Amino acid sequence: MEHALIPPAEIAILGIPGMVLALLISVVGIAAFGYIIARRLIPLAKGASDPRFDRFPTRIKNVLLYWLAQYKQPRYRLAGILHIVIFIGFLILAIRSISLVIIGIYPEFVFPGLDGTAGTIYGVLKDYAATAVLIACVIAGVRRGFFKPDRYKVPAKYGKEHTWEAIFVLGLIGGLMVFESLFEATAVAAQVQQGAGAELIAPLSLGWLFSVVLGQVPVPALQSMHAASYFLHDIVFFFFLCYLPFGKHFHVISSIFNVIFSKLDRGRIKPVQWGVSDEELDNLDAFGVRYLEDFTWKHMLDFYTCVDCGRCSDNCPANAVGRPLSPRFISIKARDEMFDRFPVLGEIKPREPLMGRVFEEDAIWSCTTCGACEEECPVMNEYIDKMVDLRRAMVEEGQVPQSLQKPLGALEKRGNPYGKTEKKRLEWTQSLPEEIQVRVAGSKDQPATLYFPDSATSFDERLQDIARSSATILHYCGEDFGILGKAERDSGHEVRRFGEEMLFQTLRDANTQAMDKSGAQRVVTSDPHAYNALTKDYENIPPAQHMSQYILEKIQSGAIKLRPMQEEASVVTYHDPCYMGRHNLLYDTPRRILDAIPGLTRVEMERSRDSSFCCGGGGLMLFYEPPEEEERMGQKRARMIAETGADLVVSCCPFCLTNLEDGIKTSGMEGKVRIMDLTELVARHLDWDQTESPEAAESTGSST
Amino acid sequence: MNILVCVKRVPDPAENEIEISSDGSDIEREDLVYSVNEWDNYAVEEAIQIREQHGGSVTVVSVGEEESEEVLRREMAMGADQGILVSDDAFEGSDGRGIATILKAVAESGDYDLILTGAQSDEGAAQIGGMLAAMLDQPYASLVNEIQVQGGTKLQVGREIEGGNQEVSEIELPCVLSIQSGINEPRYVGIRGIRKVSGVEIPEKEASDLGLSEDQVGQKAARVKRVDYFHPEMGEGAEILEGSTEEVAEKLVELLKSKGGMK
Numbered sequence: 001m002e003h004a005l006i007p008p009a010e011i012a013i014l015g016i017p018g019m020v021l022a023l024l025i026s027v028v029g030i031a032a033f034g035y036i037i038a039r040r041l042i043p044l045a046k047g048a049s050d051p052r053f054d055r056f057p058t059r060i061k062n063v064l065l066y067w068l069a070q071y072k073q074p075r076y077r078l079a080g081i082l083h084i085v086i087f088i089g090f091l092i093l094a095i096r097s098i099s100l101v102i103i104g105i106y107p108e109f110v111f112p113g114l115d116g117t118a119g120t121i122y123g124v125l126k127d128y129a130a131t132a133v134l135i136a137c138v139i140a141g142v143r144r145g146f147f148k149p150d151r152y153k154v155p156a157k158y159g160k161e162h163t164w165e166a167i168f169v170l171g172l173i174g175g176l177m178v179f180e181s182l183f184e185a186t187a188v189a190a191q192v193q194q195g196a197g198a199e200l201i202a203p204l205s206l207g208w209l210f211s212v213v214l215g216q217v218p219v220p221a222l223q224s225m226h227a228a229s230y231f232l233h234d235i236v237f238f239f240f241l242c243y244l245p246f247g248k249h250f251h252v253i254s255s256i257f258n259v260i261f262s263k264l265d266r267g268r269i270k271p272v273q274w275g276v277s278d279e280e281l282d283n284l285d286a287f288g289v290r291y292l293e294d295f296t297w298k299h300m301l302d303f304y305t306c307v308d309c310g311r312c313s314d315n316c317p318a319n320a321v322g323r324p325l326s327p328r329f330i331s332i333k334a335r336d337e338m339f340d341r342f343p344v345l346g347e348i349k350p351r352e353p354l355m356g357r358v359f360e361e362d363a364i365w366s367c368t369t370c371g372a373c374e375e376e377c378p379v380m381n382e383y384i385d386k387m388v389d390l391r392r393a394m395v396e397e398g399q400v401p402q403s404l405q406k407p408l409g410a411l412e413k414r415g416n417p418y419g420k421t422e423k424k425r426l427e428w429t430q431s432l433p434e435e436i437q438v439r440v441a442g443s444k445d446q447p448a449t450l451y452f453p454d455s456a457t458s459f460d461e462r463l464q465d466i467a468r469s470s471a472t473i474l475h476y477c478g479e480d481f482g483i484l485g486k487a488e489r490d491s492g493h494e495v496r497r498f499g500e501e502m503l504f505q506t507l508r509d510a511n512t513q514a515m516d517k518s519g520a521q522r523v524v525t526s527d528p529h530a531y532n533a534l535t536k537d538y539e540n541i542p543p544a545q546h547m548s549q550y551i552l553e554k555i556q557s558g559a560i561k562l563r564p565m566q567e568e569a570s571v572v573t574y575h576d577p578c579y580m581g582r583h584n585l586l587y588d589t590p591r592r593i594l595d596a597i598p599g600l601t602r603v604e605m606e607r608s609r610d611s612s613f614c615c616g617g618g619g620l621m622l623f624y625e626p627p628e629e630e631e632r633m634g635q636k637r638a639r640m641i642a643e644t645g646a647d648l649v650v651s652c653c654p655f656c657l658t659n660l661e662d663g664i665k666t667s668g669m670e671g672k673v674r675i676m677d678l679t680e681l682v683a684r685h686l687d688w689d690q691t692e693s694p695e696a697a698e699s700t701g702s703s704t
Numbered sequence: 705m706n707i708l709v710c711v712k713r714v715p716d717p718a719e720n721e722i723e724i725s726s727d728g729s730d731i732e733r734e735d736l737v738y739s740v741n742e743w744d745n746y747a748v749e750e751a752i753q754i755r756e757q758h759g760g761s762v763t764v765v766s767v768g769e770e771e772s773e774e775v776l777r778r779e780m781a782m783g784a785d786q787g788i789l790v791s792d793d794a795f796e797g798s799d800g801r802g803i804a805t806i807l808k809a810v811a812e813s814g815d816y817d818l819i820l821t822g823a824q825s826d827e828g829a830a831q832i833g834g835m836l837a838a839m840l841d842q843p844y845a846s847l848v849n850e851i852q853v854q855g856g857t858k859l860q861v862g863r864e865i866e867g868g869n870q871e872v873s874e875i876e877l878p879c880v881l882s883i884q885s886g887i888n889e890p891r892y893v894g895i896r897g898i899r900k901v902s903g904v905e906i907p908e909k910e911a912s913d914l915g916l917s918e919d920q921v922g923q924k925a926a927r928v929k930r931v932d933y934f935h936p937e938m939g940e941g942a943e944i945l946e947g948s949t950e951e952v953a954e955k956l957v958e959l960l961k962s963k964g965g966m967k
Binding site: 396397399400405408410421503 | 716718719720721735737739782889890891892893894895896897899948949950
């Protein structure tokens with residue numbers, strides 16, 4: 001087709017041939033971008049190892065789901081949709097932008113595969129894409145600059161607002177769209193004026209609009225605008241590319257890699273150092289993350305990729321109750337440290353400890369490891385492993401809050417955080433009815449199933465009812481079961497997550513040995529934290545189940561028959577414990593059990609399933625005294641429970657029971673809302689008519 | 705500054721159920737777990753902090769049985785430079801004066817500018833620091849909750865007095881201080897820390913190494929003897945609330961309300 005306008009490659013600007021200028025811009029742009037990326041990779045190369053080059057089918061599936069399909073974006077409706085429009089627009093326009101850059105050097109260039117019909121279809125598609133992206137940018141800009149949603153606010157202690165950066169980038173994107181469209185529209189307008197057949201330009205698109213407006217503009221003016229829009233597009237394109245690695249828009253480049261290499265094992269904690277076995281740990285000079293370089297390369301990639309969208313902090317329960325933790329700023333501050341220590345221009349600065357400078361100790365101890373931040377992050381950033389690594393270094397340095405030192409000391413001496421003597425682990429069995437025998441498993445007596453209550457359920461008076469209810473259910477099912485008794489130690493789940501790895505290993509080894517000696521073929525526990533520990537942190541023990549899994553199996557096999565709803569509750573809601581739901585995806589198991597009780601009406605909280613709100617945390621977190629806190633997480637959650645109109649909330653974790661019961665009592669809801677553990681509810685609804693020991697029905701669960 | 709800190713291995717009430725033995729002369733020691741006396745731990749932390757700021761060394765000493773080595777190791781894991789275990793059958797049955805005599809001999813066998821003890825230990829007598837200072841003819845401050853080093857010859861020490869007020873004194877070195885809990889926030893010692901110092905040799909000293917004779921220490925020299933241990937009998941007006949925690953709490957609230965202590 002004859003060109004009505006001279007292509008940019010063939011004109012001269014200030015005496016310089018367009019082709020030379022375009023080539024120059026491209027070469028400088030690509031070289032600068034290459035250099036910037038190379039510099040940005042330096043800290044990653046210095047980071048700790050992290051094996052992420054396995055299970056590629058799963059990784060590719062993740063890329064398709066979380067990157068290409070933007071699966072997590074619509075969790076925030078408007079922002080999510082705007083992002084999807086801009087993202088998809090970018091993918092479509094990437095081809096056009098690359099073609100444009102090359103056209104400046106080779107005017108006849110056509111992107112491979114885009115000649116003929118495919119090219120025409122693509123042309124229409126990209127016209128609308130550019131229009132949609134521009135509209136999305138304008139809406140996003142107005143939203144960021146005018147409406148300013150709360151989650152983008154930057155508290156004074158974390159530095160200045162990031163609004164300008166967001167709007168500037170939106171402006172750059174908008175500019176790209178405008179110049180691209182203008183470049184095409186000027187050509188079309190000129191062709192129309194000269195009566196030549198115009199290229200198809202999508203009606204009502206941005207380019208179409210420009211071509212209509214420019215219809216009467218004389219050709220020489222169109223020629224100037226044509227060239228100007230071309231070179232402005234070229235300059236903005238390369239400027240944008242080189243600007244990305246300087247802020248939160250780094251994610252445009254890095255998010256695909258971040259998703260490919262994202263963590264695949266829920267609920268698992270990374271080892272102290274990848275590739276170092278437990279036996280070799282004593283040879284390590286230091287544990288955990290003290291300096292930036294102690295983070296793994298993937299954790300540093302997380303920092304680069306953080307989009308600063310604030311979804312993590314918006315969902316963080318610690319942040320919600322005013323604890324000094326904002327996961328967003330864990331990433332942003334670490335990223336700023338990376339930028340500062342490893343600048344693009346100038347010398348690399350010497351390392352300095354992160355704690356007290358980049359991070360605050362209290363922020364790191366405030367995390368309950370509930371996983372809400374990770375669930376929400378659209379680019380799959382990790383937080384829990386980083387918290388644990390930072391804690392490991394603090395434990396090594398002795399920087400452990402005073403409130404945690406006593407329970408840690410007791411765990412070391414007595415194997416439980418309360419400092420109770422080992423023989424008291426059996427105390428909860430004493431008030432069981434006579435016919436329910438809880439045997440102590442050991443080398444002499446070897447029941448097939450081991451019930452593992454863990455410390456809180458063994459020693460806490462209120463929580464002992466969970467153990468008794470569990471024993472009642474196991475007895476009802478005719479299970480051949482026992483407990484480890486004095487030989488049981490704390491599962492160490494929180495000990496590991498609070499960074500005291502060696503103490504965790506001591507506890508784990510003691511339990512492993514005791515389980516081995518007991519000859520048990522399987523373990524059941526009523527504590528999701530213990531369940532998570534036994535299935536993720538332990539090796540060489542019998543397979544473990546949570547009580548809810550056991551109960552559901554027995555309901556489905558017909559071994560458990562449930563009586564109609566006995567509780568005086570009109571509506572029941574279920575609270576998802578973090579280590580049932582997010583860390584183990586057991587969302588439906590407990591709900592199915594509730595639904596199996598005839599006459600029970602169940603409602604959902606707004607924050608349920610994978611966006612459940614942590615009750616306040618378990619294990620050592622019960623002992624931690626945060627220096628700042630406006631209210632307890634349990635109190636906040638109690639209000640969310642009340643909002644559903646439910647008068648009974650059921651959970652299946654001892655810590656949820658403790659924290660929510662406290663929360664209900666201390667926020668004036670006592671008498672209006674009650675809480676029960678799932679095992680308590682099930683134990684009270686067992687239909688004993690179908691078995692031979694009816695007395696047990698009356699005598700269990702009486703303390704609630 | 706070279707600092708000597710005296711530490712003792714005690715059963716921690718937070719990790720034990722303390723019961724009195726049937727003959728009333730002692731507590732039941734079976735099934736007890738031991739740790740370092742809490743006040744002593746604060747003293748060691750304080751010594752380490754002084755060394756970190758002003759240089760010198762920290763030595764921890766414990767008088768006791770072989771097992772006391774574990775508390776010395778824990779304090780060395782915390783940061784003490786060396787430990788001395790003082791152990792001898794002849795020390796059995798020593799009273800406070802006997803222990804102070806042993807510690808005096810340890811203090812004189814080294815060159816220490818400052819000696820710290822915990823304000824008290826499991827027996828609650830709070831006597832060793834004062835006796836040790838007197839025996840060494842050194843100035844003494846008790847219940848110290850603040851230490852500031854003033855040049856190489858003096859310290860400024862604080863102590864909480866009636867009504868939460870703070871008293872500050874100047875004391876000349878060398879001196880003996882008994883340390884109150886809460887003076888600092890002792891650092892955590894993990895299992896890994898203890899393992900790291902597990903190979904360090906801790907010299908063990910006996911009576912003869914310290915030039916102590918049998919008539920100075922042990923049962924023979926003791927002029928204070930424990931006669932009895934007992935739970936105080938319930939006096940008039942005292943009431944022990946019984947039942948589950950919830951019931952006890954409920955009864956307590958009722959009582960407080962009925963007596964006007966709570967509205």
